[in-house]
Amino acid sequence: MNKLHNNCKLPPERMNHEGKMRKVGIEIEMAGLTPLQIVAAVKRHFGGDEAMQGSLEYGVLDTTLGDFTVELDSTPVKKAYQQASEMRLPSPLDDAGSIIKDLAENWVPWELVTPPVPVNQLDAINELVGDLRNQGALGTTKAPQYAFGMHLNPDLPDLDATTIVRHLQAYLCLYDGIVARERPNFTRKLTPHIRHYDEAYIKKVIAEDYAPDIDTLIDDYLAHNPTRNRSLDLLPLFKFLRAEKIDREMNDPRIKARPTFHFRLPNSDIDNPNWGIHIAWHEWLAVEWLAADQERLEQMCSAYSQELDRFGHHLDDQWETRAKEALQQ
Template identity: 35%
Template sequence: MRDFPPLPQPADHEGQPRKVGVEIEFGGLNEAEAARLCANHLGGEATQTDSHIWKVNNTRIGTLEVYLDIFLRNATQSKLRDLALDLGREVVPVEIVSEPLERDGLQKLDGLREVLRKAGALGSGAGWTFGFGVHLNVQIASGCDADIVRPLLAYALIEDWMRNANPIDESRRILPFTDPYPTDFVRDLIALGPDAPVSEVRETYLHHNPTRNRGLDMLPIFAERAPERVEAVVSGKLSARPTFHFRLPDCLIDDEDWSLSDEWQRWLIVERVAQDAGVLARLGKAWEDDHGMITISRQSWARRCGEILHEAGLDKAGA
């Protein structure tokens, strides 16, 4: 079983372990098959609550939701809706959503990942329409500005390196679900700095990113703190919660060498960079030097960023 190293700030402001909710998208299995596998492996009872929605209650990691991941599942049940859902099954993933978990819960969920793989679950690389991902909903360390702004700045500075070091599958590149941050946003974020008020960072973010389709989606955090402001800019349903919504990772569930721990450790790098004020400052200065007034290529910065992280011993999360 793979390890899930602790976060640099493992506890929240009340001294409780920070938790992580996980969303796993995959193909190859339908909702009923996936729900029953969850119950068989983790205990509990699989219950169908709608034609394409299941819940697995009382598992060893709490309640799991299992459903076809499409907006139509929230529509009123009808024969037409169910037909549309069935027709979309070839391109729409089944999704398993966990409750917020501690590290031992992440390990148990990773064990389920292996069970799903052996049963025929398919990941991002199984077809050009399979733009499947893993989403990590990482609880913020506290409501303090720095505990929100610095991880965002760290991610923005190293995103190009992360995408270069672990390229996402081509099927996800052609879909808009995890677009990179615009260069002008990163430039403005650097200008605000790591000690900027969250309110200013929020306005900058909304100006450049009025969408959920980013590798790191900050809208859940901003919506919890200023719901009316976010609703005025972003259309569609938002789940307001104090978590970083890390959407970048692929789901490679059909690869026996892949683990949820691989994606967890990518997030660890973000938080470790955020905790190192010297590295954060160096990255910001080097980013401005590399980009100048215009950005010709993201590749040069990805290489330079990797060199800085390697020199600081932060290019691998480690144990």
């Protein structure tokens, strides 16, 4: 079994807004394994009880970390499977649900969703990743249609507007460097799921005088980003803070309220023996370290504002180079 010990470093601020150890929810998409193989791997590492939770959705409950979920990551496929199962069609179509499932697995990933994991226990998920790899899990690069991702959902050290803005500013400044290091799969870039913010919104957020309260911050975000399809999706966080506003403006049941960022950019390169969750986690930690250093953050925002106005910005990689250097600091 591939072992990735002590790879996940700790963030600059380790306690959340409740004074408890911060946690990270992790979502990993993959092919090559059956859901029961994924469930079995989770049980080997963390114990727990297997449970069927719905159409194409399995649970591993009461593990040492909490409840895991394994599901086929497509609501339309789940609905079609459920309808086929309920129809109870006669032979040879009585297993129409299985046919739908088999076809879907060639295009739609199985997604492993962890419970919120304490930041000092993330290496345990890397151990699970190694086990899944050895069992035959396949990631983003193994087929053209595998637009698979890994999402990180770190909770925040605080829920005030200043904390949120600083992290968002840091992410915007470092984005080009993160993309250069992460190199999102071409197929994933063709889908809408990890689109970046538009330039007008970026300039607004990194401006020297941008200091909104929570409601203004959310209003500004919704005006420019009325969608879940962002590489850093803030809608779950904003729904946690202002549920009625988000429900009224978005009316999307897929938005789940939680006090976390939703970092959606990274690939799921699970079959690569050198890959683990620590790679994307350390990209995110660069954002956190920049957000925690007010003087450096102000310098980066000022420089990036000037860069966006520079003639030729879109024709070369000057800011990408600076952002990659900043990831190392």
